[in-house]
Amino acid sequence: xxxxxxxxxxxxxxxxxxxxxxxxxxxxxxxxxxxxxxxxxxxxxxxxxxxxxxxxxxxxxxxxxxxxxxxxxxxxxxxxxxxxxxxxxxxxxxxxxxxxxxxxxxxxxxxxxxxxxxxxxxxxxxxxxxxxxxxxxxxxxxxxxxxxxxxxxxxxxxxxxxxxxxxxxxxxxxxxxxxxxxxxxxxxxxxxxxxxxxxxxxxxxxxxxxxxxxxxxxxxxxxxxxxxxxxxxxxxxxxxxxxxxxxxxxxxxxxx
Ligand code: ADP
Ligand code: MG
Numbered sequence: 001x002x003x004x005x006x007x008x009x010x011x012x013x014x015x016x017x018x019x020x021x022x023x024x025x026x027x028x029x030x031x032x033x034x035x036x037x038x039x040x041x042x043x044x045x046x047x048x049x050x051x052x053x054x055x056x057x058x059x060x061x062x063x064x065x066x067x068x069x070x071x072x073x074x075x076x077x078x079x080x081x082x083x084x085x086x087x088x089x090x091x092x093x094x095x096x097x098x099x100x101x102x103x104x105x106x107x108x109x110x111x112x113x114x115x116x117x118x119x120x121x122x123x124x125x126x127x128x129x130x131x132x133x134x135x136x137x138x139x140x141x142x143x144x145x146x147x148x149x150x151x152x153x154x155x156x157x158x159x160x161x162x163x164x165x166x167x168x169x170x171x172x173x174x175x176x177x178x179x180x181x182x183x184x185x186x187x188x189x190x191x192x193x194x195x196x197x198x199x200x201x202x203x204x205x206x207x208x209x210x211x212x213x214x215x216x217x218x219x220x221x222x223x224x225x226x227x228x229x230x231x232x233x234x235x236x237x238x239x240x241x242x243x244x245x246x247x248x249x250x251x252x253x254x255x256x
Contacts, residue, residue, distance in 0.1 A: 026225035039216030040154030086165025093174035095158035106142030
């Protein structure tokens with residue numbers, strides 16, 4: 001690991017409806033190194049998905065700074081943002097919702113290539129085959145539709161699409177949670193291999209501490225919009241210091 005890729009300082013976001021105000025993010029500060037995986041764990045509603053969506057600029061924070069390679073992500077001009085937008089990508093739990101059901105898998109992967117103006121048409125076809133191969137899928141899958149393939153294959157397609165714009169950071173929000181144990185293990189292996197080969201950084205959000213521990217170098221524990229504990233994955237999971245961390249570890253079934 002060499003150098004910091006992402007640095008987040010004092011990120012805050014409140015949601016208000018008629019009845020109450022929720023601090024979904026409350027003064028969140030952390031960083032992720034190049035080629036590093038930071039795991040995020042925390043109970044439901046603790047702000048994990050809001051954090052992911054703020055990083056992807058799907059949600060505008062109320063306060064805070066997001067630095068990527070030292071550049072202030074929120075202060076970028078629209079043009080600069082367009083040029084760099086591909087550098088953070090996301091994979092969701094339910095890939096079906098992120099795909100147009102009518103288009104082929106190849107087209108779905110090609111869209112970001114076109115948007116980021118990577119290569120000409122012929123080069124893009126080769127790029128699609130290459131992306132599918134990198135996530136362990138046959139190139140022929142480009143001609144199929146997303147609902148025609150299995151859940152595990154869908155997540156690989158979603159990952160291939162995320163990789164298309166050559167991201168520096170991929171945010172995985174419960175991305176493996178819907179997969180069965182053996183598929184999840186294969187995806188974890190794939191992620192680790194991609195990271196070794198390409199130095200991608202991951203922000204890995206998961207509800208299963210055992211899975212998060214397997215892939216993460218460091219872990220942050222969230223509760224009510226705050227990071228209540230952070231440290232090396234093995235240290236946090238073997239000897240959590242926060243009440244939230246202790247409760248999460250205590251909830252891991254002992255038969256694992
Ligand atoms: P997690 O992913 O950890 O389960 P979320 O980030 O989804 O948590 O939610 C954090 C808190 O913010 C929750 O109380 C949730 O109800 C609230 N919240 C999230 N998104 C919205 C929204 N768009 N409008 C109102 N409240 C929201
Ligand atoms: Mg969530």
